[in-house]
Amino acid sequence: MGDRWHIEIDRGVCIGSGMCVSNAPDGFTLDSARQSHPTEPDTDANEQILAAAEGCPVEAILITLPDTGEAVFPPEE
Template sequence: MGESWKVTVDPRVCVRTGLCVASAPKEFGFDEQGQGRAISETVSASEEVLEVAESCPIEAISLADAESGEPVFPPES
């Protein structure tokens, strides 16, 4: 696992539950349309961020190693 991850929240999939913002407010916020988004494109790799991605009920959040681009979540099949 790298030291930082690129976080992507797919706006076409996000249904605005706000779980990401409630679970990790230092890493996630709301955009102008009220959809969850990462505050920064790259965040420090952490169990908290991984848990937020895993708990998104719509699987709108993806994580990739910021350096290599290797998927962290969802894992490649």
């Protein structure tokens, strides 16, 4: 993939399902309130992070390109 990504969690939407941690255990953690946090908000693009975003039941994971802000996930319509 080669890109860098900026990862954000919409904590108003996150339901703490833990799917992100299951799909990308090195990319996400859950805090004591079961809210997701990226381990590195700016990271290299990788398939596990994308799978976590795609597998989030409420689409609380937002991935953008840090230089341009262009959406990687969810894709802009």
